[in-house]
Amino acid sequence: MRPNTRMIHNPILPAEWQEQDAILITWPHAFSAWATNLAAVELSYIDLTATLSHYQDIIIQLHPSMDLDQLLIKLTKSAANLSKCHFVLLSSNDTWVRDHGPISVIDQGTATLLDFTFNGWGNKFDSNLDNQLNQQMANLGVVVPTTAVNWVLEGGSLESDGQGTLLTTSACLLNSNRNGKVSKAEVEQQLAACLGINRILWLESGALEGDDTDGHIDTLARFASISTLIYQGCTDSQDSHYLELAKMKTELAALRTCDGLPYGLIELPWPSAKFAADGHRLPASYANFLITNKLILVPTYEDPMDILALEQIQVAFPNHFVRGINALPLIEEHGSLHCITMQLTQGTVNFSGRFETFQGARR
Numbered sequence: 001m002r003p004n005t006r007m008i009h010n011p012i013l014p015a016e017w018q019e020q021d022a023i024l025i026t027w028p029h030a031f032s033a034w035a036t037n038l039a040a041v042e043l044s045y046i047d048l049t050a051t052l053s054h055y056q057d058i059i060i061q062l063h064p065s066m067d068l069d070q071l072l073i074k075l076t077k078s079a080a081n082l083s084k085c086h087f088v089l090l091s092s093n094d095t096w097v098r099d100h101g102p103i104s105v106i107d108q109g110t111a112t113l114l115d116f117t118f119n120g121w122g123n124k125f126d127s128n129l130d131n132q133l134n135q136q137m138a139n140l141g142v143v144v145p146t147t148a149v150n151w152v153l154e155g156g157s158l159e160s161d162g163q164g165t166l167l168t169t170s171a172c173l174l175n176s177n178r179n180g181k182v183s184k185a186e187v188e189q190q191l192a193a194c195l196g197i198n199r200i201l202w203l204e205s206g207a208l209e210g211d212d213t214d215g216h217i218d219t220l221a222r223f224a225s226i227s228t229l230i231y232q233g234c235t236d237s238q239d240s241h242y243l244e245l246a247k248m249k250t251e252l253a254a255l256r257t258c259d260g261l262p263y264g265l266i267e268l269p270w271p272s273a274k275f276a277a278d279g280h281r282l283p284a285s286y287a288n289f290l291i292t293n294k295l296i297l298v299p300t301y302e303d304p305m306d307i308l309a310l311e312q313i314q315v316a317f318p319n320h321f322v323r324g325i326n327a328l329p330l331i332e333e334h335g336s337l338h339c340i341t342m343q344l345t346q347g348t349v350n351f352s353g354r355f356e357t358f359q360g361a362r363r
Contacts, residue, residue: 015162111347122177
Protein backbone atom coordinates (compact mmCIF):
# COMPACT_ATOMS: atom_id res chain seq x y z
CA MET A 1 0.00 0.00 0.00
CA ARG A 2 1.03 3.61 -0.59
CA PRO A 3 0.89 6.62 1.70
CA ASN A 4 -1.54 9.44 1.03
CA THR A 5 0.10 12.21 -1.01
CA ARG A 6 -2.16 15.04 0.19
CA MET A 7 -5.19 15.69 2.34
CA ILE A 8 -8.73 15.25 1.06
CA HIS A 9 -10.78 18.03 2.64
CA ASN A 10 -14.48 18.03 1.82
CA PRO A 11 -15.01 15.45 -0.93
CA ILE A 12 -18.15 14.53 -2.85
CA LEU A 13 -18.37 11.33 -4.90
CA PRO A 14 -20.35 12.33 -8.03
CA ALA A 15 -23.10 10.20 -9.45
CA GLU A 16 -22.13 8.59 -12.75
CA TRP A 17 -24.63 10.79 -14.60
CA GLN A 18 -22.86 14.00 -13.56
CA GLU A 19 -20.96 15.82 -16.32
CA GLN A 20 -17.88 13.98 -17.58
CA ASP A 21 -14.74 15.02 -19.46
CA ALA A 22 -14.12 11.57 -20.93
CA ILE A 23 -14.49 7.82 -20.59
CA LEU A 24 -11.29 5.89 -19.88
CA ILE A 25 -10.66 2.41 -21.31
CA THR A 26 -7.67 0.04 -21.30
CA TRP A 27 -7.44 -1.76 -24.63
CA PRO A 28 -7.07 -5.58 -24.62
CA HIS A 29 -3.68 -6.91 -25.68
CA ALA A 30 -1.74 -10.13 -26.16
CA PHE A 31 -0.28 -10.03 -22.63
CA SER A 32 -3.67 -9.71 -20.95
CA ALA A 33 -6.19 -12.40 -20.05
CA TRP A 34 -7.63 -11.91 -23.54
CA ALA A 35 -4.61 -13.46 -25.31
CA THR A 36 -6.55 -16.49 -26.59
CA ASN A 37 -9.70 -14.57 -27.47
CA LEU A 38 -8.24 -11.26 -28.57
CA ALA A 39 -9.93 -10.92 -31.96
CA ALA A 40 -13.41 -11.54 -30.56
CA VAL A 41 -13.14 -9.22 -27.58
CA GLU A 42 -11.56 -6.45 -29.64
CA LEU A 43 -14.78 -6.30 -31.65
CA SER A 44 -16.62 -5.29 -28.47
CA TYR A 45 -14.05 -2.57 -27.78
CA ILE A 46 -14.27 -1.31 -31.35
CA ASP A 47 -18.07 -1.23 -31.14
CA LEU A 48 -17.84 0.66 -27.84
CA THR A 49 -15.33 3.16 -29.22
CA ALA A 50 -17.10 3.69 -32.53
CA THR A 51 -20.43 4.33 -30.81
CA LEU A 52 -19.28 6.46 -27.91
CA SER A 53 -16.79 8.59 -29.87
CA HIS A 54 -19.66 10.34 -31.64
CA TYR A 55 -20.92 11.60 -28.29
CA GLN A 56 -17.89 12.34 -26.12
CA ASP A 57 -14.14 11.98 -25.65
CA ILE A 58 -12.44 8.66 -24.89
CA ILE A 59 -8.98 8.16 -23.39
CA ILE A 60 -7.54 4.85 -24.56
CA GLN A 61 -4.64 3.22 -22.71
CA LEU A 62 -2.68 1.11 -25.18
CA HIS A 63 -0.08 -1.53 -24.35
CA PRO A 64 3.23 -0.69 -26.11
CA SER A 65 3.20 -4.10 -27.83
CA MET A 66 0.15 -3.21 -29.90
CA ASP A 67 0.20 -2.53 -33.64
CA LEU A 68 -1.12 1.01 -33.51
CA ASP A 69 -1.44 1.45 -37.26
CA GLN A 70 -3.64 -1.62 -37.49
CA LEU A 71 -5.80 -0.41 -34.63
CA LEU A 72 -6.35 2.95 -36.33
CA ILE A 73 -7.33 1.17 -39.53
CA LYS A 74 -9.90 -0.89 -37.61
CA LEU A 75 -11.30 2.17 -35.85
CA THR A 76 -11.48 4.10 -39.11
CA LYS A 77 -13.33 1.23 -40.79
CA SER A 78 -15.78 1.16 -37.90
CA ALA A 79 -16.51 4.88 -38.47
CA ALA A 80 -15.15 5.91 -35.08
CA ASN A 81 -14.68 9.64 -34.60
CA LEU A 82 -10.90 9.66 -34.11
CA SER A 83 -10.92 13.33 -33.14
CA LYS A 84 -12.52 12.19 -29.87
CA CYS A 85 -10.05 9.32 -29.28
CA HIS A 86 -6.98 10.19 -27.19
CA PHE A 87 -4.24 7.59 -26.84
CA VAL A 88 -1.59 6.94 -24.19
CA LEU A 89 0.99 4.15 -24.32
CA LEU A 90 1.12 2.35 -20.97
CA SER A 91 1.79 -1.23 -19.92
CA SER A 92 -1.02 -3.00 -18.11
CA ASN A 93 -1.78 -6.45 -16.73
CA ASP A 94 -5.35 -6.45 -17.94
CA THR A 95 -8.23 -4.22 -19.01
CA TRP A 96 -10.67 -3.83 -16.09
CA VAL A 97 -10.32 -0.07 -15.78
CA ARG A 98 -13.46 0.25 -13.64
CA ASP A 99 -11.42 -1.28 -10.85
CA HIS A 100 -7.85 -0.11 -11.46
CA GLY A 101 -8.82 3.33 -12.80
CA PRO A 102 -8.95 6.56 -10.78
CA ILE A 103 -12.07 7.54 -8.86
CA SER A 104 -13.25 11.09 -9.50
CA VAL A 105 -14.32 13.28 -6.58
CA ILE A 106 -15.17 16.94 -6.15
CA ASP A 107 -12.97 18.30 -3.35
CA GLN A 108 -13.92 21.80 -2.14
CA GLY A 109 -15.39 22.55 -5.55
CA THR A 110 -12.38 21.25 -7.50
CA ALA A 111 -12.38 17.98 -9.44
CA THR A 112 -9.62 15.59 -8.41
CA LEU A 113 -8.74 11.91 -8.87
CA LEU A 114 -8.20 9.37 -6.11
CA ASP A 115 -5.78 6.52 -6.70
CA PHE A 116 -6.82 3.69 -4.42
CA THR A 117 -4.78 0.51 -4.21
CA PHE A 118 -5.88 -2.24 -6.61
CA ASN A 119 -4.88 -5.77 -5.59
CA GLY A 120 -6.53 -7.86 -8.30
CA TRP A 121 -9.77 -8.46 -6.33
CA GLY A 122 -8.05 -9.91 -3.31
CA ASN A 123 -4.79 -11.03 -4.96
CA LYS A 124 -6.59 -13.38 -7.33
CA PHE A 125 -4.72 -11.96 -10.34
CA ASP A 126 -1.55 -9.99 -11.07
CA SER A 127 -2.10 -6.25 -10.73
CA ASN A 128 1.34 -4.64 -10.32
CA LEU A 129 1.20 -2.84 -13.70
CA ASP A 130 -2.46 -1.91 -13.40
CA ASN A 131 -1.77 -0.38 -10.02
CA GLN A 132 0.69 2.09 -11.57
CA LEU A 133 -1.51 3.35 -14.40
CA ASN A 134 -3.21 6.22 -12.59
CA GLN A 135 0.02 7.84 -11.46
CA GLN A 136 1.54 7.32 -14.91
CA MET A 137 -1.42 9.11 -16.47
CA ALA A 138 -0.88 12.02 -14.09
CA ASN A 139 2.85 12.04 -14.90
CA LEU A 140 1.99 12.47 -18.57
CA GLY A 141 -0.12 15.48 -17.68
CA VAL A 142 -3.24 14.09 -19.34
CA VAL A 143 -5.20 14.09 -16.07
CA VAL A 144 -5.01 16.21 -12.94
CA PRO A 145 -2.58 15.08 -10.21
CA THR A 146 -3.85 12.03 -8.37
CA THR A 147 -4.12 11.49 -4.63
CA ALA A 148 -2.88 8.07 -3.55
CA VAL A 149 -5.06 6.50 -0.88
CA ASN A 150 -3.77 3.77 1.42
CA TRP A 151 -6.85 1.56 1.02
CA VAL A 152 -7.85 -1.22 -1.38
CA LEU A 153 -10.98 -0.23 -3.28
CA GLU A 154 -12.46 -0.83 -6.74
CA GLY A 155 -14.82 1.43 -8.65
CA GLY A 156 -17.14 -1.46 -9.45
CA SER A 157 -17.97 -1.78 -5.75
CA LEU A 158 -19.29 1.80 -5.52
CA GLU A 159 -22.66 3.16 -6.61
CA SER A 160 -23.24 6.81 -5.67
CA ASP A 161 -26.28 9.07 -5.93
CA GLY A 162 -24.00 12.15 -5.86
CA GLN A 163 -25.68 13.32 -2.65
CA GLY A 164 -23.63 11.38 -0.11
CA THR A 165 -25.46 8.04 -0.32
CA LEU A 166 -23.57 4.92 -1.41
CA LEU A 167 -25.07 1.59 -2.46
CA THR A 168 -22.69 -1.36 -2.05
CA THR A 169 -22.37 -5.00 -0.93
CA SER A 170 -21.06 -6.44 2.31
CA ALA A 171 -19.62 -9.41 0.43
CA CYS A 172 -17.10 -7.18 -1.34
CA LEU A 173 -16.27 -4.27 0.96
CA LEU A 174 -16.03 -6.42 4.09
CA ASN A 175 -14.01 -9.19 2.44
CA SER A 176 -10.73 -9.69 4.32
CA ASN A 177 -8.86 -10.18 1.04
CA ARG A 178 -8.96 -6.39 0.48
CA ASN A 179 -8.05 -4.55 3.70
CA GLY A 180 -7.87 -7.36 6.23
CA LYS A 181 -10.60 -7.92 8.76
CA VAL A 182 -12.56 -4.66 8.88
CA SER A 183 -15.92 -3.74 10.34
CA LYS A 184 -18.73 -1.85 8.66
CA ALA A 185 -17.95 1.09 10.94
CA GLU A 186 -14.32 1.15 9.78
CA VAL A 187 -15.33 1.01 6.11
CA GLU A 188 -17.92 3.73 6.62
CA GLN A 189 -15.31 5.94 8.33
CA GLN A 190 -12.85 5.45 5.48
CA LEU A 191 -15.42 6.17 2.76
CA ALA A 192 -16.69 9.21 4.60
CA ALA A 193 -13.16 10.63 4.78
CA CYS A 194 -12.19 9.90 1.17
CA LEU A 195 -15.48 10.09 -0.72
CA GLY A 196 -17.74 12.22 1.46
CA ILE A 197 -20.16 9.34 1.99
CA ASN A 198 -22.57 10.02 4.84
CA ARG A 199 -24.95 7.10 4.30
CA ILE A 200 -24.24 3.56 3.09
CA LEU A 201 -26.97 1.22 1.89
CA TRP A 202 -25.53 -2.26 2.43
CA LEU A 203 -26.86 -5.19 0.40
CA GLU A 204 -26.38 -8.58 2.04
CA SER A 205 -27.81 -10.66 -0.82
CA GLY A 206 -27.17 -10.94 -4.54
CA ALA A 207 -24.37 -12.70 -6.36
CA LEU A 208 -23.59 -13.92 -9.86
CA GLU A 209 -21.87 -17.17 -10.66
CA GLY A 210 -18.54 -16.62 -12.38
CA ASP A 211 -18.02 -13.22 -10.71
CA ASP A 212 -14.38 -12.79 -9.61
CA THR A 213 -15.06 -9.57 -7.70
CA ASP A 214 -16.78 -11.00 -4.60
CA GLY A 215 -20.03 -9.25 -5.47
CA HIS A 216 -19.52 -5.87 -7.11
CA ILE A 217 -22.61 -3.72 -6.91
CA ASP A 218 -22.38 -2.72 -10.59
CA THR A 219 -23.54 -6.20 -11.65
CA LEU A 220 -26.52 -6.10 -9.31
CA ALA A 221 -28.17 -2.71 -8.66
CA ARG A 222 -27.59 0.89 -9.75
CA PHE A 223 -28.90 4.37 -9.09
CA ALA A 224 -30.98 5.72 -11.98
CA SER A 225 -31.69 8.90 -10.02
CA ILE A 226 -31.55 9.97 -6.38
CA SER A 227 -34.93 8.29 -5.89
CA THR A 228 -34.84 5.34 -8.34
CA LEU A 229 -32.90 2.07 -8.34
CA ILE A 230 -32.59 -0.25 -11.32
CA TYR A 231 -31.55 -3.81 -10.63
CA GLN A 232 -30.91 -7.22 -12.13
CA GLY A 233 -33.92 -9.45 -11.58
CA CYS A 234 -34.39 -13.18 -12.07
CA THR A 235 -37.81 -14.62 -12.88
CA ASP A 236 -36.74 -18.22 -13.53
CA SER A 237 -37.48 -20.10 -10.32
CA GLN A 238 -35.36 -23.02 -11.55
CA ASP A 239 -32.27 -20.89 -12.02
CA SER A 240 -29.51 -21.14 -9.39
CA HIS A 241 -29.60 -17.33 -9.00
CA TYR A 242 -33.31 -17.09 -8.24
CA LEU A 243 -33.25 -17.15 -4.43
CA GLU A 244 -30.31 -14.77 -4.03
CA LEU A 245 -31.70 -12.21 -6.44
CA ALA A 246 -35.18 -12.52 -4.92
CA LYS A 247 -33.69 -11.75 -1.50
CA MET A 248 -31.85 -8.80 -3.00
CA LYS A 249 -35.11 -7.50 -4.48
CA THR A 250 -36.68 -7.65 -1.02
CA GLU A 251 -33.73 -5.74 0.43
CA LEU A 252 -34.01 -3.05 -2.25
CA ALA A 253 -37.72 -2.65 -1.56
CA ALA A 254 -36.93 -2.02 2.12
CA LEU A 255 -34.38 0.74 1.43
CA ARG A 256 -35.36 4.36 1.93
CA THR A 257 -34.23 7.62 0.37
CA CYS A 258 -32.83 10.46 2.45
CA ASP A 259 -36.42 11.71 2.68
CA GLY A 260 -37.58 8.42 4.18
CA LEU A 261 -39.47 7.30 1.09
CA PRO A 262 -39.18 3.96 -0.71
CA TYR A 263 -37.03 4.00 -3.84
CA GLY A 264 -38.74 3.54 -7.17
CA LEU A 265 -37.61 0.16 -8.47
CA ILE A 266 -37.05 -0.87 -12.09
CA GLU A 267 -36.32 -4.54 -12.71
CA LEU A 268 -34.09 -5.67 -15.55
CA PRO A 269 -34.91 -8.92 -17.37
CA TRP A 270 -32.94 -12.10 -16.79
CA PRO A 271 -30.89 -13.35 -19.76
CA SER A 272 -30.64 -17.04 -20.47
CA ALA A 273 -27.68 -18.86 -18.92
CA LYS A 274 -24.34 -18.33 -20.65
CA PHE A 275 -21.53 -20.85 -20.24
CA ALA A 276 -17.80 -20.97 -20.96
CA ALA A 277 -16.28 -23.73 -23.07
CA ASP A 278 -15.38 -25.69 -19.93
CA GLY A 279 -18.99 -25.54 -18.74
CA HIS A 280 -18.84 -22.98 -15.93
CA ARG A 281 -21.51 -20.28 -15.72
CA LEU A 282 -20.66 -16.78 -16.95
CA PRO A 283 -21.87 -13.62 -15.16
CA ALA A 284 -24.25 -11.99 -17.64
CA SER A 285 -25.97 -8.92 -16.17
CA TYR A 286 -27.79 -6.02 -17.78
CA ALA A 287 -27.10 -3.91 -14.68
CA ASN A 288 -23.50 -3.50 -15.89
CA PHE A 289 -24.39 -0.55 -18.14
CA LEU A 290 -22.40 2.68 -18.58
CA ILE A 291 -23.83 6.16 -18.09
CA THR A 292 -22.21 8.90 -20.20
CA ASN A 293 -23.16 12.52 -20.81
CA LYS A 294 -25.83 11.83 -23.42
CA LEU A 295 -25.67 8.10 -23.98
CA ILE A 296 -26.33 4.94 -21.96
CA LEU A 297 -24.39 1.95 -23.28
CA VAL A 298 -25.97 -1.38 -22.32
CA PRO A 299 -24.33 -4.80 -22.44
CA THR A 300 -26.18 -7.24 -24.68
CA TYR A 301 -25.66 -10.98 -24.93
CA GLU A 302 -27.23 -12.10 -28.21
CA ASP A 303 -30.24 -12.97 -26.07
CA PRO A 304 -34.01 -12.53 -26.57
CA MET A 305 -34.07 -10.38 -23.41
CA ASP A 306 -31.67 -7.80 -24.89
CA ILE A 307 -34.48 -5.72 -26.38
CA LEU A 308 -36.46 -5.61 -23.14
CA ALA A 309 -33.32 -4.63 -21.22
CA LEU A 310 -32.76 -1.69 -23.56
CA GLU A 311 -36.39 -0.65 -23.16
CA GLN A 312 -36.22 -0.80 -19.35
CA ILE A 313 -33.04 1.26 -19.23
CA GLN A 314 -34.62 3.82 -21.55
CA VAL A 315 -37.48 4.09 -19.02
CA ALA A 316 -34.91 4.66 -16.26
CA PHE A 317 -33.02 7.30 -18.27
CA PRO A 318 -35.58 9.10 -20.45
CA ASN A 319 -33.23 11.99 -21.27
CA HIS A 320 -30.42 9.80 -22.65
CA PHE A 321 -29.98 7.87 -25.86
CA VAL A 322 -29.68 4.12 -25.20
CA ARG A 323 -27.53 1.80 -27.31
CA GLY A 324 -26.55 -1.85 -26.93
CA ILE A 325 -22.97 -3.17 -27.13
CA ASN A 326 -22.32 -6.88 -27.60
CA ALA A 327 -20.72 -7.95 -24.31
CA LEU A 328 -20.87 -11.70 -24.88
CA PRO A 329 -17.08 -11.85 -25.45
CA LEU A 330 -16.49 -9.78 -22.29
CA ILE A 331 -18.17 -12.18 -19.91
CA GLU A 332 -15.79 -14.91 -21.05
CA GLU A 333 -13.35 -13.24 -18.64
CA HIS A 334 -16.09 -12.64 -16.07
CA GLY A 335 -16.74 -8.92 -16.55
CA SER A 336 -18.99 -6.82 -18.74
CA LEU A 337 -19.38 -3.35 -20.22
CA HIS A 338 -19.27 -1.17 -17.10
CA CYS A 339 -16.23 -3.15 -15.91
CA ILE A 340 -14.12 -2.06 -18.91
CA THR A 341 -14.91 1.66 -18.62
CA MET A 342 -14.36 4.46 -16.10
CA GLN A 343 -15.86 7.94 -16.25
CA LEU A 344 -13.59 10.93 -15.63
CA THR A 345 -15.59 13.77 -14.11
CA GLN A 346 -15.58 17.22 -15.68
CA GLY A 347 -12.39 19.05 -14.76
CA THR A 348 -10.13 16.00 -14.40
CA VAL A 349 -8.72 15.72 -17.95
CA ASN A 350 -6.09 17.94 -19.57
CA PHE A 351 -6.56 17.54 -23.32
CA SER A 352 -3.30 19.46 -23.89
CA GLY A 353 -1.32 16.74 -22.10
CA ARG A 354 1.10 14.29 -23.68
CA PHE A 355 -1.24 12.13 -25.70
CA GLU A 356 0.16 10.07 -28.55
CA THR A 357 -0.42 11.21 -32.12
CA PHE A 358 -0.47 8.71 -34.93
CA GLN A 359 -0.17 9.13 -38.66
CA GLY A 360 -3.63 9.02 -40.20
CA ALA A 361 -5.45 10.11 -37.06
CA ARG A 362 -8.00 12.82 -37.86
CA ARG A 363 -7.31 15.53 -35.30
